[in-house]
Amino acid sequence: MTPERYAKIVRVLSLRQPTLSLLMDEVNKPHNFSAILRTCDAVGVLTAHAVPPKNGVSGNGLLPTFNATSGSAEKWVAVQPHASALEAVATLQAQGMQVLATHLSQRSVDYRELDYTRPTCVLLGAEKWGVSDEAADAADANIIIPMFGMVQSLNVSVAAATILFEAQRQRLAAGMYAERQLSDAEFERLRFEWAYPELAPLYRERSEPYPALGAAGELLSPEAPR
Numbered sequence: 001m002t003p004e005r006y007a008k009i010v011r012v013l014s015l016r017q018p019t020l021s022l023l024m025d026e027v028n029k030p031h032n033f034s035a036i037l038r039t040c041d042a043v044g045v046l047t048a049h050a051v052p053p054k055n056g057v058s059g060n061g062l063l064p065t066f067n068a069t070s071g072s073a074e075k076w077v078a079v080q081p082h083a084s085a086l087e088a089v090a091t092l093q094a095q096g097m098q099v100l101a102t103h104l105s106q107r108s109v110d111y112r113e114l115d116y117t118r119p120t121c122v123l124l125g126a127e128k129w130g131v132s133d134e135a136a137d138a139a140d141a142n143i144i145i146p147m148f149g150m151v152q153s154l155n156v157s158v159a160a161a162t163i164l165f166e167a168q169r170q171r172l173a174a175g176m177y178a179e180r181q182l183s184d185a186e187f188e189r190l191r192f193e194w195a196y197p198e199l200a201p202l203y204r205e206r207s208e209p210y211p212a213l214g215a216a217g218e219l220l221s222p223e224a225p226r
């Protein structure tokens with residue numbers, strides 16, 4: 001790993017926003033899934049959440065397979081699977097997140113009216129069905145991107161990008177990219193895992209702490225577990 005590559009890892013981790021996330025409820029087209037993860041990486045989402053599609057494209061009930069759309073975004077954005085949208089919403093709310101469902105209902109508001117500097121998770125629906133009424137009811141708010149055309153909805157990855165970049169705009173204005181949001185422990189863990197992805201699993205298997213890194217990312221105790 002070059003010092004430049006290590007410096008980039010440190011810079012990107014310093015900009016990650018652990019209190020900004022999104023939840024994909026059975027988004028089943030791999031190119032949409034991958035495009036959304038790519039936007040997550042660009043905006044600084046640390047962890048995305050997903051309810052795997054029941055008729056998963058991969059055919060095994062797991063998350064849709066990744067494809068070239070994401071570039072390598074899936075390496076830099078963790079995806080936490082959930083059994084159902086309702087379970088995910090409850091879990092995220094218990095962690096202190098406001099969940100904003102992208103859903104047209106009596107209580108929907110323009111997505112720009114919300115405060116994205118609060119811990120926030122944006123709930124996105126499946127391409128065909130959208131967000132279920134139950135999940136939308138459980139969410140803290142329902143938001144829509146106003147549309148004035150003939151077509152009723154946007155592509156889900158376009159909707160995700162529109163809302164996440166509003167979140168980025170608000171967080172930039174609030175100075176939330178100017179100071180590292182990750183805890184020291186999380187920052188140090190991810191710094192090693194991103195810099196040495198082939199070594200990290202060896203340390204985890206052995207329950208050994210990751211070695212310290214030097215200023216240019218070099219291993220200070222280079223002996224990897226055997």
Ligand SMILES: C[S@@+](CC[C@H](N)C(=O)[O-])C[C@H]1O[C@@H](n2cnc3c(N)ncnc32)[C@H](O)[C@@H]1O
Binds near residue numbers: 126144146155157160
């Ligand atoms: C293609 S749309 C789903 C359309 C579906 N037939 C419905 O009635 O909800 C897929 C997802 O994109 C997002 N989306 C699309 N257009 C949106 C808009 N104008 N505002 C907010 N979210 C939108 C939502 O997450 C939606 O569930």
